[in-house]
Amino acid sequence: MQYPKHLQKLIEELKRLPGVGSKSAERFAFHMLEWTPEQLAAMGRTIQQTPERLHCCDVCGCLQDDDGCSFCDPKKRQCRMLCVISSPRDAFAIDSSNSYRGLYHVLGGLLSPIDGRGPEVLHLDRLTRRLETQEIEEVVIALDATLDGDATAHYIRDSLGELPQLRISRLAFGLPMGSSIDYVDGDTLSRAFSGRQIYSN
Amino acid sequence: MQYPKHLQKLIEELKRLPGVGSKSAERFAFHMLEWTPEQLAAMGRTIQQTPERLHCCDVCGCLQDDDGCSFCDPKKRQCRMLCVISSPRDAFAIDSSNSYRGLYHVLGGLLSPIDGRGPEVLHLDRLTRRLETQEIEEVVIALDATLDGDATAHYIRDSLGELPQLRISRLAFGLPMGSSIDYVDGDTLSRAFSGRQIYSN
Numbered sequence: 433m434q435y436p437k438h439l440q441k442l443i444e445e446l447k448r449l450p451g452v453g454s455k456s457a458e459r460f461a462f463h464m465l466e467w468t469p470e471q472l473a474a475m476g477r478t479i480q481q482t483p484e485r486l487h488c489c490d491v492c493g494c495l496q497d498d499d500g501c502s503f504c505d506p507k508k509r510q511c512r513m514l515c516v517i518s519s520p521r522d523a524f525a526i527d528s529s530n531s532y533r534g535l536y537h538v539l540g541g542l543l544s545p546i547d548g549r550g551p552e553v554l555h556l557d558r559l560t561r562r563l564e565t566q567e568i569e570e571v572v573i574a575l576d577a578t579l580d581g582d583a584t585a586h587y588i589r590d591s592l593g594e595l596p597q598l599r600i601s602r603l604a605f606g607l608p609m610g611s612s613i614d615y616v617d618g619d620t621l622s623r624a625f626s627g628r629q630i631y632s633n
Numbered sequence: 634m635q636y637p638k639h640l641q642k643l644i645e646e647l648k649r650l651p652g653v654g655s656k657s658a659e660r661f662a663f664h665m666l667e668w669t670p671e672q673l674a675a676m677g678r679t680i681q682q683t684p685e686r687l688h689c690c691d692v693c694g695c696l697q698d699d700d701g702c703s704f705c706d707p708k709k710r711q712c713r714m715l716c717v718i719s720s721p722r723d724a725f726a727i728d729s730s731n732s733y734r735g736l737y738h739v740l741g742g743l744l745s746p747i748d749g750r751g752p753e754v755l756h757l758d759r760l761t762r763r764l765e766t767q768e769i770e771e772v773v774i775a776l777d778a779t780l781d782g783d784a785t786a787h788y789i790r791d792s793l794g795e796l797p798q799l800r801i802s803r804l805a806f807g808l809p810m811g812s813s814i815d816y817v818d819g820d821t822l823s824r825a826f827s828g829r830q831i832y833s834n
Contacts, residue, residue: 480677
């Protein structure tokens with residue numbers, strides 16, 4: 433039994449969402465059939481308007497609102513620190529953790545030797561230009577704890593290593609909060625051991 | 634940290650999809666930010682066009698394509714049987730099971746004594762008019778195995794019970810295929826016992 437053409441088209445569109453397979457897309461589509469035309473129009477419009485309404489900041493690459501980039505606002509930010517991330521989303525996650533109030537720099541992607549993504553995806557020239565023009569004391573590399581994140585972090589450290597008086601740091605690896613030792617994987621445990629800290633009062 | 638306004642709006646729209654909470658909606662939205670304007674426009678358009686492109690058949694209430702209702706096509710259907718369902722989606726599910734090739738009739742909803750949905754939601758007059766004008770020999774009630782489905786099935790049986798020469802049946806209850814007895818709930822087991830069939834060769 434074939435679905436009507438438009439329904440099939442709607443299902444195909446919904447399947448482009450991450451983690452949404454045929455079954456979920458069908459569920460979404462049939463649910464949407466119960467919406468009013470106004471609700472459908474509102475959702476369609478919001479999706480269509482996205483390219484014109486949402487922009488990345490020219491300086492840091494984070495998502496900005498109509499009234500400028502709140503991640504670059506010198507009044508709210510500690511402008512001597514720069515955190516390197518791989519996606520605009522990460523800035524929201526890090527800000528929400530209340531552990532960092534410096535500036536951000538979004539890379540164009542992560543290196544991936546396996547998928548053939550080389551250094552050109554990083555647009556490192558943008559980063560070095562910022563470091564030349566802004567007085568940054570520390571670059572914090574906050575990339576995924578994956579092979580690609582590792583490769584990219586190493587590459588950035590090597591590229592920036594020659595800049596004088598620039599501290600380059602990277603987020604710590606270790607046990608995630610709330611974890612039990614016997615459930616943590618071996619890689620994490622070994623990083624937690626090698627990065628162990630003196631525990632004194 | 635607040636998301637840009639339009640991003641927040643997109644997230645709110647996506648949260649209207651069934652089973653999609655804040656986290657999933659954020660994931661969808663950030664994924665969509667990587668789509669091209671054309672991809673976003675295509676999805677938005679498909680959603681907006683839904684009310685004008687998808688219609689329910691005036692006769693059976695199933696979803697129909699531009700070229701008519703395939704569920705009402707007398708050439709492909711056994712026109713003496715009518716299956717009563719509560720949603721257009723059920724027709725696709727039943728057809729896919731290859732166990733039925735008769736006609737369908739979609740109710741306007743299910744009775745729900747708890748939510749205060751009374752017989753008016755069923756639009757039973759549409760069903761009785763069909764039974765008067767078409768030569769139906771059997772009505773198969775295929776409603777959910779829930780309280781609401783039960784209440785609705787009883788109500789329909791009582792309403793149609795006076796029509797002469799009309800057989801009214803209801804889908805069997807029992808063990809779902811692939812289930813183990815020790816995992817099946819008590820209600821299902823008790824329906825499977827009361828509906829047990831003579832097992833002879």
